[in-house]
Amino acid sequence: xxxxxxxxxxxxxxxxxxxxxxxxxxxxxxxxxxxxxxxxxxxxxxxxxxxxxxxxxxxxxxxxxxxxxxxxxxxxxxxxxxxxxxxxxxxxxxxxxxxxxxxxxxxxxxxxxxxxxxxxxxxxxxxxxxxxxxxxxxxxxxxxxxxxxxxxxxxxxxxxxxxxxxxxxxxxxxxxxxxxxxxxxxxxxxxxxxxxxxxxxxxxxxxxxxxxxxxxxxxxxxxxxxxxxxxxxxxxxxxxxxxxxxxxxxxxxxxxxxxxxxxxxxxxxxxxxxxxxxxxxxxxxxxxxxxxxxxxxxxxxxxxxxxxxxxxxxxxxxxxxxxxxxxxxxxxxxxxxxxxxxxxxxxxxxxxxxxxxxxxxxxxxxxxxxxxxxxxxxxxxxxxxxxxxxxxxxxxxxxxxxxxxxxxxxxxxxxxxxxxxxxxxxxxxxxxxxxxxxxxxxxxxxxxxxxxx
Numbered sequence: 001x002x003x004x005x006x007x008x009x010x011x012x013x014x015x016x017x018x019x020x021x022x023x024x025x026x027x028x029x030x031x032x033x034x035x036x037x038x039x040x041x042x043x044x045x046x047x048x049x050x051x052x053x054x055x056x057x058x059x060x061x062x063x064x065x066x067x068x069x070x071x072x073x074x075x076x077x078x079x080x081x082x083x084x085x086x087x088x089x090x091x092x093x094x095x096x097x098x099x100x101x102x103x104x105x106x107x108x109x110x111x112x113x114x115x116x117x118x119x120x121x122x123x124x125x126x127x128x129x130x131x132x133x134x135x136x137x138x139x140x141x142x143x144x145x146x147x148x149x150x151x152x153x154x155x156x157x158x159x160x161x162x163x164x165x166x167x168x169x170x171x172x173x174x175x176x177x178x179x180x181x182x183x184x185x186x187x188x189x190x191x192x193x194x195x196x197x198x199x200x201x202x203x204x205x206x207x208x209x210x211x212x213x214x215x216x217x218x219x220x221x222x223x224x225x226x227x228x229x230x231x232x233x234x235x236x237x238x239x240x241x242x243x244x245x246x247x248x249x250x251x252x253x254x255x256x257x258x259x260x261x262x263x264x265x266x267x268x269x270x271x272x273x274x275x276x277x278x279x280x281x282x283x284x285x286x287x288x289x290x291x292x293x294x295x296x297x298x299x300x301x302x303x304x305x306x307x308x309x310x311x312x313x314x315x316x317x318x319x320x321x322x323x324x325x326x327x328x329x330x331x332x333x334x335x336x337x338x339x340x341x342x343x344x345x346x347x348x349x350x351x352x353x354x355x356x357x358x359x360x361x362x363x364x365x366x367x368x369x370x371x372x373x374x375x376x377x378x379x380x381x382x383x384x385x386x387x388x389x390x391x392x393x394x395x396x397x398x399x400x401x402x403x404x405x406x407x408x409x410x411x412x413x414x415x416x417x418x419x420x421x422x423x424x425x426x427x428x429x430x431x432x433x434x435x436x437x438x439x440x441x442x443x444x445x446x447x448x449x450x451x452x453x
Contacts, residue, residue, distance in 0.1 A: 001025040001042035003033060003059055004075075005051045013046070020106060023427060030054035034062050041425050042070065043116050044109065049076035049083065060090050069119050071112035075100065138178050139322050142312035148175070151304045156182035161254065163239075163299045164277040166306030169356030172277035173237060175306060180233040185273055188232030191225050196241045204246060205262050214263020226259060226270055234272040239299065240280035240291060251295045274299075309351040309358065316347050319355060323362035324374065335369040337432075340417045342374050345383045412447045415440065424451030 002017070002024055004010050014024035027036050031053045037045075045063050049056035056074050063072050071093035076083065087095050093115075094108045140146050155162055156179045164172045173192060180190040198206060209224030226234060236242070242250065253259045254274065258267045276299050285291035309316065320338060328335045338346070342365075351357055365378040376384050415433070419440075422428040426444075430437045443449065 001027060001036065001040060001045050003027045003030055003045065003047040003051075003056075005030065005048065005053070009048075016102065017109075020109070022109070023431070025427065030059060033059050034066070037063060037066050039425070040427050042427075044112050045070060045072045047072060047074060049074050049087070057087070057090055060087070060092060064091055069116070071116055073108060073112060138174065139318050140312070140315050141318055142307075142314040144307045145312050145315055148304050148306055149178070151302075152179050153182060155179065155302050155304075157184060159273055161273075161299055161301045162275045163282075163301070163303045164275065164306065165282075165303060166277075166279065167308045167354055168279045169354035170306040170308060171355050172279075172306060173235060175304065176233070176235045176275045176277060179275060180235075180273075183233065183273065185232050189229050190233045190235065191229040192235040192237055193225055195236060195238045200243045200246065203243070204249070207246070208249070208259055208261050210262040211264035214261070218263065221261070224261065226253065226272055227268065229272045230269075231271055232273070234274055236274065236276040238278055238280075239276040240278040240282055240285060244290075244292065247292045247295050251292060251298060254295075254298045309354045313347050316351075316358065317343055319358055320346055320362055323359050324366060327363045327366040331366060333366050333369065334372050335366045335374055336372040338374045339376070340414060342376050342379060345376055345379055349383050411443065412449075415443050415447070416449055419444075419449055419451060426451075 002010060002013050004013075004026075005028060007028060010026040010028060014026050017024040025036070025040050025042060027033060030047075030051045033054065045059070047056045047059040056076070060072050060074070063070050068091070072091070074087045074092045074095045075098055076095075077098040083095075093112050096105060096108065138149060140149060152162075152175055162176075162179060164175055166172050176192075177190055180186060193207065195203070205222070205224065207224050207226060209222050209227055210218050212218055212221050236250075249259075253270045257270045259270050260267055282291050282296050282300070286293045286296050309319075317338070320343070324335060324338065327333070346358070346361075353360075361380060361383070362374075364380065365374045368378045369375075415429070418429045418433060419426075422432070426437050426440050430440050433440070444451070
């Protein structure tokens with residue numbers, strides 16, 4: 001956005017900027033800067049310093065009140081050291097004196113654009129709710145997931161044992177790490193232990209360690225993960241699979257805060273915070289005699305249930321966007337966004353594999369996509385096989401007429417959603433759609449599209 005009270009200057013500067021592949025928004029009325037800023041949301045602002053209605057310093061204040069990250073370049077025909085210093089102290093990105101050298105202006109613009117791009121990239125990678133909860137991998141907008149995160153934050157600063165329940169793939173370990181990160185033990189180890197991966201005899205030595213000579217091959221003392229996690233957090237994943245014999249030994253650790261290595265006589269302190277997780281119903285297992293009731297009540301001090309993804313559909317596009325950004329960087333791909341039809345397919349699918357399945361689907365889509373947009377063709381057939389892009393009724397119309405009708409439906413839906421996404425900002429909508437602003441204005445008039453959606 002270029003703000004100047006001289007029409008000839010505005011015309012010339014916009015012509016130059018267009019040649020440099022910038023989109024220029026000229027503003028001659030400095031009193032309406034706030035209005036134009038909110039409507040157009042520019043990436044960079046160039047403003048004259050001396051204007052009769054509102055000077056460049058007031059423009060700078062207006063821009064900063066809207067977004068402090070937007071670079072403001074001040075131009076003036078009355079250059080002086082004092083005004084330059086004042087502009088920079090007020091937050092201007094740079095300062096040029098009219099008549100300025102075009103190469104100098106271009107260099108300043110390129111630096112400002114790069115700075116803006118990097119800051120926007122950083123903001124995109126840290127979604128609002130990730131910053132609220134202080135953990136970049138915890139993403140949620142749904143009420144039920146936010147409630148689970150809220151419980152995790154409240155219990156994090158305590159020493160209370162936590163039991164996290166939820167279906168496979170919902171992110172139980174992620175929430176456990178979140179609790180550890182926000183605890184007083186955050187500088188000590190977080191040790192995950194999967195209760196399904198080892199036979200019972202190896203699981204015991206892995207948990208408690210063993211003493212030299214405890215069995216054939218035990219040629220030296222070996223610490224267990226309880227000892228390795230000293231001062232930190234021990235995460236017992238899939239606790240429902242722990243054998244009954246080990247359940248009794250774990251109960252003793254929780255009760256007495258001490259344990260013995262296999263083959264040892266000395267009691268060692270168990271200075272760990274326990275967090276357990278399971279995808280099974282432990283109460284039913286207790287009733288069936290498959291899980292100790294006393295251990296269940298020791299673990300069930302502070303239960304947190306993570307809802308399955310199908311019960312929080314609002315989180316699907318947010319999570320998908322996060323994974324899209326992650327895999328695009330990882331594989332150096334250009335994919336940036338989901339097409340509206342692809343997003344609708346993601347939101348309609350029941351996700352039996354929960355967040356882990358969604359992550360896998362987006363990884364595959366990023367690898368298949370050749371451009372910036374993820375389309376339904378990039379999604380697996382399990383999501384698309386029951387989807388019909390249009391509802392075609394054969395009512396005696398020609399193919400040409402049916403095609404025209406459905407193209408209009410597609411056009412109207414696409415640009416309605418696009419304008420809503422960009423909050424009515426025509427410039428940003430035009431850039432994403434790959435069309436010019438005149439095309440968007442024409443479609444707004446044709447379909448009576450709303451800008452304040």
